[in-house]
Amino acid sequence: MKIGVFDSGIGGLTVVKSMLEHELFEEIIYFGDTARVPYGIKDKNTIIRYAIEAVEFFKNFELDLIIVACNTVSAYALDEMRESSPCPVIGVVEAGIQAASNAVNDKDSNILILGTKATVNSKAYEKGLKSLGFNNLEAKATGLFVPLVEEEIYSGIVVESIFNHYFKDVESPDAIILGCTHFPLISESIQNYFGKETILIHSGDAIVEQLEKEFTFTKKYKNPNLKFFASENPDALKAVAKKWLNK
Amino acid sequence: MKIGVFDSGIGGLTVVKSMLEHELFEEIIYFGDTARVPYGIKDKNTIIRYAIEAVEFFKNFELDLIIVACNTVSAYALDEMRESSPCPVIGVVEAGIQAASNAVNDKDSNILILGTKATVNSKAYEKGLKSLGFNNLEAKATGLFVPLVEEEIYSGIVVESIFNHYFKDVESPDAIILGCTHFPLISESIQNYFGKETILIHSGDAIVEQLEKEFTFTKKYKNPNLKFFASENPDALKAVAKKWLNK
Numbered sequence: 001m002k003i004g005v006f007d008s009g010i011g012g013l014t015v016v017k018s019m020l021e022h023e024l025f026e027e028i029i030y031f032g033d034t035a036r037v038p039y040g041i042k043d044k045n046t047i048i049r050y051a052i053e054a055v056e057f058f059k060n061f062e063l064d065l066i067i068v069a070c071n072t073v074s075a076y077a078l079d080e081m082r083e084s085s086p087c088p089v090i091g092v093v094e095a096g097i098q099a100a101s102n103a104v105n106d107k108d109s110n111i112l113i114l115g116t117k118a119t120v121n122s123k124a125y126e127k128g129l130k131s132l133g134f135n136n137l138e139a140k141a142t143g144l145f146v147p148l149v150e151e152e153i154y155s156g157i158v159v160e161s162i163f164n165h166y167f168k169d170v171e172s173p174d175a176i177i178l179g180c181t182h183f184p185l186i187s188e189s190i191q192n193y194f195g196k197e198t199i200l201i202h203s204g205d206a207i208v209e210q211l212e213k214e215f216t217f218t219k220k221y222k223n224p225n226l227k228f229f230a231s232e233n234p235d236a237l238k239a240v241a242k243k244w245l246n247k
Numbered sequence: 248m249k250i251g252v253f254d255s256g257i258g259g260l261t262v263v264k265s266m267l268e269h270e271l272f273e274e275i276i277y278f279g280d281t282a283r284v285p286y287g288i289k290d291k292n293t294i295i296r297y298a299i300e301a302v303e304f305f306k307n308f309e310l311d312l313i314i315v316a317c318n319t320v321s322a323y324a325l326d327e328m329r330e331s332s333p334c335p336v337i338g339v340v341e342a343g344i345q346a347a348s349n350a351v352n353d354k355d356s357n358i359l360i361l362g363t364k365a366t367v368n369s370k371a372y373e374k375g376l377k378s379l380g381f382n383n384l385e386a387k388a389t390g391l392f393v394p395l396v397e398e399e400i401y402s403g404i405v406v407e408s409i410f411n412h413y414f415k416d417v418e419s420p421d422a423i424i425l426g427c428t429h430f431p432l433i434s435e436s437i438q439n440y441f442g443k444e445t446i447l448i449h450s451g452d453a454i455v456e457q458l459e460k461e462f463t464f465t466k467k468y469k470n471p472n473l474k475f476f477a478s479e480n481p482d483a484l485k486a487v488a489k490k491w492l493n494k
Binding site: 037042045046146147150157162164165232 | 281283288292391393394395398479483
């Protein structure tokens, strides 16, 4: 299978990392819209427009599947992408909803959803989880998390003060959905803050879980063919890919 | 005079605020590229491309002057904008350099330049100040300041921990250039952190100082004609304009 991975920027590399660890694909084509990143502060219509342009870009390759690694795009533009794409499109939000539901047995469990302003405003996670019977839900737009990761600040006093700012009224949740591809980079700090009982749902692992359920993988690809594209400054994407993926 | 004000997003409204306080212009046309904000994390070539597109947009109006309120654009794209613009273009970086030089008498004074990653990487402030004889310069890319302001966190423990993060090795400077239009919103906290002896240079005041030096204003405009344009979500720009400008 030859797949495309779309993200607003570099964050989707955390999803690629999960897929590489599971050696699922022969060829992965990554596109990060670094010239217009971040999407999480932007308007629904703009996000949809940019997402459709990404589908157009992917038409240059004969893909079997497009994976939307960006939560904000998955929350707003999946239907529109599916309409204009010649191949199936799956997104991390649907995968995350399913993964959370699988990880948490009790329907009364407390689930905390973290995401960008746009993702949280979409209520996509809440709608999905409610339809599966979960009602004890809380969502927080944690706007400083992406810039924290971009500044490579993953732990310490700055992170703690920002956690206290967002979480001062939050009861310790049973599960937390890391509803943005940047957040796995501070997941250790989040885990430490809430304690080891709290289950963290990671978009990359969630999508792998969904893929392994929906498709039959007969072969492992230890050295897949990787291609990275960026709408600006591909060198910056390359540098981060090297660091995060060791590739 | 009918002027255009260009910014990557909403930050340039702090520059408009200064101009309104001085009642300089009959008509102000503001354009914020909210669909692609922020510019401060982006590449030089991308910034230049977007800036030239802004000049094209302003050609729809018969302007007497374009003011670039965004430090990042002023640092990278002023020459290119001037080449393609039918009217003069001035930017906050040149104005800020002049204002700092006027405010600080001693050429040995310590000047701290704060800005986005792109602005700091450009070294535009350092080059200008060095050419005026200042050598005691330090620049810090404070990437978390814009998101702080966007989150409407202007003071308190989060701000303090972030200041400690960026400024732990910084000696108390004689002057600080607030090299991003978002930073005036946390200028009170910056002033408190470094003490009241430190002079803060604000892009809006700097541009007014430059305008009053270069042009003769014979009339005051108490109620200028204001038009706001955004490349996405104009309602969000409108809401912030109402709050920041009381207009």
